Amino acid sequence: MKVLYLGDLVGRSGREAAIKRLPELRERLKADFVVVNGENAAGGFGITPAICDDLFAAGTDVIVTGNHVWDNRDILPHFQRENRLLRPANFPEGAPGRGIGVYDVPGGRRIAVAQVMGRIFMDAMDCPFRAVDKALAAYPLGRTVQFTLVDVHAEATSEKMAMGHHLDGRATMVVGTHTHAPTADHQIFSGGTAYMSDIGMCGDYDSVIGMQKAEPIRRFIHKTPGARFAPADGEATVCGVFVESDDKTGLATRIDPVRVGPRLAETMPEVV
Template sequence: MRILFLGDVMGRTGRDSVVAALPKLRRELAIDVAVVNGENASHGFGLAPDMADAIFAAGADAITLGNHSWDRKEIIPYIAQQKRLIRPVNFPPGTPGEGSVDITLADGRRVLIVQAMGRLFMDPLDCPFRGTEAALVRTRLGVTHQAIVIDFHGEATSEKMAFASAFDGAASAVLGTHTHCPSADHQVLPGGTAFMSDIGMCGDYDSVIGMAKAPAIARFTRKMPGERLHPAEGEATVCGAFIETDPTGRALRIEPIRMGGRLSQVMPSV
């Protein structure tokens, strides 16, 4: 199976780039299932329903959120209806939406998408390890599901690496989101789980993690409130990861994707 996961969509330029690139990537890489992290799509803060609809229409099978899940209040009734939009599984019980989605492909193969959020330097949510264990309790990679993909939305590299190692062999891939900076540690762990600390953002990298530089710099240098942060709007780089699995659901390879914009260009070999 071939899996595509695109990182945090940042503002208008990120949305436009993903909507334009996703059909091409699905076609050229023969993608079976595509996932997009959309929590920063609306001016860097949250996701609006019409934006989610556009990403789904472009070819996303699922969209994940994160710490900005509820910044756009109109997403609350939307997430109750659109099961392919998921938020972190370790939000407390009673939080709207679900932390995972089970997708059945046209050929009958099943793929489980899960999102968990870290707790180091993040909101103090429930334990992401226990939350993910609960989401996987009725699954068995290669038996009940042909692929299991986990989006770990977190700040600390150590927490991401520990999480991936904890679920090595139980998931096809554990992919980090949130920091907006693509890491160079993509690898297949000993148990067959593909891992990358952060798959990067889809946005303008002539920025401070996707935000216009001047207001962001002012916050560091003046240490007082100032102009509201807003996304940079230059040409975006579409960043993500490509994973290929074997019939058991274990990863054969993981390769980064970087196309357009300022970063060095990388496309998987097919």
């Protein structure tokens, strides 16, 4: 199976770039399934039902979120009616929506997509390790599903990497989001799980992690509150990761970063 996952869409610039590029990327990479992180898609904070519809229309199969998932309150009821929209599985019991979904893929195959949120330097949450173990228990890789994608939405690379090793051999890919900077550590672990600490953002990289520069710099210098952060609106670079797997085992056979745009060095996997 070939799966493309695009990192955090930040504001209008990142959202529109991803929507524009998705059909081309899907065709070029022969992707069977596309996942997008949309938690920063609406003005940099949260996501709306209308943005979900636009992303699905562009070729997205599943949208995952993160710590900004509830920033637009009108998204809460959408989680009850849209099974292609996920939030972290380790939110406390009773939170709207779900943290794992299983979806059909052409060729009679199935993919499980799950997300957990880290706890280091982030809000207090239930244990992500126990949550992902519980979420994946019903869908053994290579038997019930042919591909398992786990997103770790976290600050600390140590926490993300620990999760990758924890799930090595039980998930096809474990990759990180949230820090908005693509890392250079994409690899396949010894047990066959593809890993990357952060797949980067889809947004304007002439920024402070996708936000206009002046206010974040001012806050770091003066340590006082000020204006609301606003997404940078220059031309966006689209970042993500591409993973291919063996349908028999569900384990990864390749992992490649994807970067298309004006600011970072471009890289695109060659797919035969």
